[in-house]
Amino acid sequence: MHDKIPVTLLTGFLGAGKTTLLNRLLHDPAAGRVAVVVNEFGEAGLDHDLIEDAAEDVVLMQSGCICCSIRGDLSRTLVSLLARRVRDELQFDRVVIETTGLADPGPIHHTLMVDRVLAPNYTLDGIVTVVDGALGMSTLDRHAEALAQVAMADRIVLTKRDLTDATMRRNLQARLERLNPGAQPVWADMGAVPAANVFGLGAMRQDIAADDALAWLAAPAADPLAGLSGIALPEAATSAPFETVSHHASDDRIATASIRIETPIPAEVFDFWLDSLIAIKGPDILRIKGIVHLEDIPYPFVFHGVQHIFAPPTPLKSWPKGDTSSRIVVIARDIPKPELDRHLALLLSPPAEKTEAPGMMGQSLETPF
Numbered sequence: 583m584h585d586k587i588p589v590t591l592l593t594g595f596l597g598a599g600k601t602t603l604l605n606r607l608l609h610d611p612a613a614g615r616v617a618v619v620v621n622e623f624g625e626a627g628l629d630h631d632l633i634e635d636a637a638e639d640v641v642l643m644q645s646g647c648i649c650c651s652i653r654g655d656l657s658r659t660l661v662s663l664l665a666r667r668v669r670d671e672l673q674f675d676r677v678v679i680e681t682t683g684l685a686d687p688g689p690i691h692h693t694l695m696v697d698r699v700l701a702p703n704y705t706l707d708g709i710v711t712v713v714d715g716a717l718g719m720s721t722l723d724r725h726a727e728a729l730a731q732v733a734m735a736d737r738i739v740l741t742k743r744d745l746t747d748a749t750m751r752r753n754l755q756a757r758l759e760r761l762n763p764g765a766q767p768v769w770a771d772m773g774a775v776p777a778a779n780v781f782g783l784g785a786m787r788q789d790i791a792a793d794d795a796l797a798w799l800a801a802p803a804a805d806p807l808a809g810l811s812g813i814a815l816p817e818a819a820t821s822a823p824f825e826t827v828s829h830h831a832s833d834d835r836i837a838t839a840s841i842r843i844e845t846p847i848p849a850e851v852f853d854f855w856l857d858s859l860i861a862i863k864g865p866d867i868l869r870i871k872g873i874v875h876l877e878d879i880p881y882p883f884v885f886h887g888v889q890h891i892f893a894p895p896t897p898l899k900s901w902p903k904g905d906t907s908s909r910i911v912v913i914a915r916d917i918p919k920p921e922l923d924r925h926l927a928l929l930l931s932p933p934a935e936k937t938e939a940p941g942m943m944g945q946s947l948e949t950p951f
């Protein structure tokens with residue numbers, strides 16, 4: 583079996599610093615040979631001194647990287663890149679798709695997952711969201727798309743530190759932490775960030791170390807079950823270290839809920855939980871990630887979805903830090919957190935109660951939505 587080509591979706595609001603970051607990565611040998619897919623070369627703002635050769639739709643860079651503009655639709659461009667790679671006309675190790683400022687990464691992920699030619703050859707490595715350190719707060723206040731980009735991210739890259747002071751940075755970081763506790767923001771000064779912070783984020787690899795899967799999930803490390811329902815409050819909701827910012831009404835649209843379950847989950851309970859969440863609330867789900875221990879299966883698997891599109895689950899070869907519990911994180915838009923919590927609590931139900939008997943906390947195990 584050949585390795586799939588990792589694909590990074592680079593997103594972020596207009597002017598946040600995506601191109602600046604990309605240009606730095608294209609200079610960086612540690613990034614490997616990157617094929618960058620952009621809408622238009624003009625928009626891409628590539629460093630001209632890096633360009634070695636420019637053909638109609640592909641620019642070769644001195645670093646061995648490639649920049650490729652989308653002709654027609656994205657899938658056609660990715661198929662064409664693949665064909666040229668197979669014919670040895672182009673060499674690249676990974677693809678970065680720079681989405682335009684407002685693009686929603688969901689449909690791009692969908693294309694990667696379902697396209698007959700693309701799905702067997704490419705895999706989502708991660709969604710990297712660039713946030714302007716100076717303007718990020720007001721952008722998040724005014725643009726719901728920016729909130730969604732933050733909520734979906736596997737990694738947040740913060741820019742323009744030189745235009746901020748310590749209070750601005752603290753407040754922004756605290757807000758990002760609440761919106762997406764797992765994305766572990768990193769600062770990039772004029773785009774400079776270690777390649778390892780933006781690439782290799784994906785957990786959907788057979789060879790991923792179990793501990794790396796834990797980092798990818800950013801699951802709360804060792805929180806005991808909180809309360810009768812067993813639902814662990816997201817860390818950020820309770821322990822953001824610098825809770826000095828005022829309440830942001832717009833952020834109420836984004837809710838994060840997580841759960842940690844010590845005992846193996848019956849497969850039918852897990853299926854019912856996931857199917858019902860997707861069937862009823864699919865469009866409002868931004869991200870789901872989990873490491874799951876199913877009954878009668880000796881090792882965990884990791885799974886994740888961007889909106890309602892799921893990558894095939896990947897088995898791990900061992901338990902992260904020897905811990906055999908399941909951990910699941912759901913980030914959603916326009917679903918109140920108590921509803922997400924109640925739905926996660928379905929995972930604690932014995933399978934027999936799935937349809938008729940009252941469940942935990944005296945609730946029926948019908949879905950709470």
Ligand SMILES: Nc1nc2c(ncn2[C@@H]2O[C@H](COP(=O)(O)OP(=O)(O)OP(=O)(O)O)[C@@H](O)[C@H]2O)c(=O)[nH]1
Pocket residue numbers: 594595596597598599600601602603625627682683741742743744745770771772773
């Ligand atoms: N002061 C400062 N400026 C930065 C930094 N990073 C990026 N910029 C500037 O911010 C502006 C926008 O950066 P781009 O990289 O073009 O942003 P973008 O997200 O690609 O922009 P669009 O393609 O319009 O969405 C440019 O003038 C960059 O030079 C930084 O760390 N500090």
